[in-house]
Amino acid sequence: MTDQKMIRNFCIIAHIDHGKSTLADRILEFTGAVSSREMTEQLLDFMDLEKERGITIKLQAVRMNYTALDGQQYVLNLIDTPGHVDFAYEVSRSLAACEGALLVVDAVQGIEAQTLANVYMALEHDLEIIPVINKIDLPGADPEGVRKQIEEVIGLDASGAILASAKTGEGTQEILEAIIKHIPAPLGFSEEPLRALIFDSHFDSYRGVIPYIRVVDGSIRKGMRIHMMNAETSMEVTEVGVFTPPQKQVEELCAGEVGYFAASIKNVKDSRVGDTVTDAANPAPFALPGYRKATSMVFCGLYPVENNQYDDLKDALGKLQLNDASLVFEAETSVALGFGYRCGFLGLLHMEIIKERLEREYKLDLLVTAPSVIYRATCTNGDVVYVDNPVRLPSANDLSHVEEPYVKATIMVPSEFIGSIMELIQERRGTFINMEYITPTRVMMIYELPLSEIIYDFFDQLKSRTRGYASLDYELAGYKTSDLVKLDILVNDQVVDALSCIVHKEKSYQRGRALVDKLRRLIPRQLFEVPVQAAIGNKIIARESIKALRKNVIEKCYGGDISRKRKLLEKQKEGKKRMKQVGNVEIPQEAFMAVLDIDK
């Protein structure tokens, strides 16, 4: 048992690219948890995908031993946090597992919206915050300016901010000393019944789900029977351990400590992030606060391109779900696409990650329909229906009104871009809430926007219209009634259900025309003329036609190189195979995503 006085639990708050992972690497090196030789770049980012995207998706935690300048040996637990707005709840849980946080700000870029949101969240959790100004080695670094920003924007005392360069290692020791000095030791009650917070988990094929926990009160050890206070399930602990970073078994984890346990948990639903683990024989009277079930914000249909991959898709989704309780899916059938799954995600990034993992790790060839939010439809008879697939929107006759989810979006941007932001917000049906100059040249703008308007390409647009300077954070702000209609697309006079979408009435004509025009260009010519129409109810609002194919023939002889001819034909055939046959028409996969970028 480690004396709580000698424990420090902390996380790192930083905007993407501000150097969080590199700094974590330096700390691991400095404390000797990982030798520089073992250090593959940025150790905490586990999955290839994370490395590619330069962001952390899956949380990790590391325990380090550090002998401070006062000669005492401390145990430091670094809990990594995901760096994307989709994963705000996960961030809040890892913050809840800490007593302090390093606030890392890029000395060139300054504070970004995401950082701000996470700092506020950390302050809500009463975390002690140590400002670190990173990348001071870069030309253009303005540590003083950034120091001022931290004070003015966040209201933190930044006089003691540490100047660091995670790249060169400068400032690492100062950071570690500041952690010891400023971050409070945990104040759990060792004698009370066990209460441990689950802040993450992963699935191990031999040991089942491995929850990552912060023990708040009491202790957990092998052989103990435990109870999940929210999931209301009980199981026996088969192993407890810490991350060194490799997992290392220990006798027990006591109040203040961070580690993992195994209990042959088969389903990740039995160990959700945020749940409280207690002693089944001697349960705590109250669970730790802050637990909620992950809510899916974005839904889309996932369909195998080859129908025979349906079962593989189901298996793969099931396996991913073992690791990711926020992924939900249920079987659905589309007239156009056949059998597939409607999946719910925390956000668009989460959706893209799942899709890429399915394709990469499970070798599935997938067709993805346009993402949709959940609409709340109230029928004339008073029934309320939650619609996660446009197809399920009740018909106009039965509808009283439809509400859509709104978000409160915080955008931080250099003041020269105010005009561009206002224009973008206007296009996206946003309403102004507040604007504040945080420095003479930077403003924070707050708007309310329909979630559906930001899930597609809002962030890309924001970035491109501000030359990459804008940053965004948003949180759900409830449902509001909107004038929404279902837009159907007919190809060769048949409604293609997978192309239906719910749009604002004022935008429906423009969108219908754009969509039809886009599809005309995306769907290759067929052996007959194919009309493409957009309709609201029975009313056709746009129409184009795809002319019949007229010429497709290899005329060349290739000097008798028939293999080459055959390969060309095979390639054409392969291309055809990847299309979906809807009625008599072959529709390429991109067409089903067409709604995404018609505004471009």
Added chain:
Amino acid sequence: MTFKGLYVHIPFCVRKCNYCDFCSYAAKDNEAAFCNYATWLKKELESWNKEDLDSISSVYFGGGTPTLLPLTDLEDIFSYIQKTCGLLPQAEVSMECNPGAINIEDLPKLREMGINRLSIGIESFSAEHLQQMGRIASAEDGPHVVEAARCAGFDNINIDLIYGLPGQTLDEWQEDLRRAIALDVDHISLYGLSLSENTPWGRAVAEGRLILPDEDLFADMMELSLDMIPGAGYHHYEIANFAKSGYECRHNLTYWHREDYLGIGVAAASCYGNIRQTNCRDLDEYQKSLRQKGIPAHEKECLSQEEVINEAMFLGLRLIDGIQISSFNNRFGVDIEKFYQKQLNKLFSFGLLEKNKGYLRLTRKGIPLANEVFREFV
């Protein structure tokens, strides 16, 4: 096995045209290979059994630009072929020729040597298009060479034309067809431009720097050809080929009939039984492989019987007369109407294929859409 056709690839050009993805090298940059090429070809031919070569009915010198080789080398190769192979008495001996790279005085000598069919790559009659294409010939060269070839005694002359060129109009193509007809040659091949990505034009199109005629114009050009050339007395016998009666290219028919042929030289393709093979495309590798292993084959495919039948289908259907069902069934021991029932019904229903007097053939609608048909057989 008995090869019916012999293809000889001469992979040298003065320079490469912007659209060309055939295997060819600039002669001046590959002097050693250029000088030794005749020797290599002889060596390659030597590696084959004489018995397999004793009833050759067609020889085809393709390229590249065969006439770029010195006449003495061409004579050397051809006399070696005559010595080694059993050429049938009426054998067709074709040679491709680029109007910009032929010495008119050589034409009588080529004829004398035994070349009895000349295939002239005119490609276009427009100076502007020729220049854009990167052809070395001028607009006058083509007709001039045709005339000279006639004088030299060639009584079987083909010309090649390409349509669907960047910026080409339907009127321009009509003019090209008129000029082609006016030359009164014996055989005309018309190829719609198709670009692979590894050509200058292919890249330019991919990058949006070059715009090709759209599908409708391209199709209109083909339709126009299918009206005009047969209207001038040529028999449309294969998708891209038109001939006066009796002048169908026997060598190319070997391909479409899926009979055995041997290809020698860099990148040359051969077919015998269920084997298809292609020689190394690289000059050095070709030579090295020839020296070390005696054979320069680089890719060899062994096809299953079903693949052989598939090929025979999509090759046979290139012929406008189509496939004679009974003889096809006898040759391969299948009943194609049963074997391909599903595919055939689909193609019949789309109006791309028809059955007529015991033949399966492309319909008029099916000719410009032939890939839609062929794809069912791969």
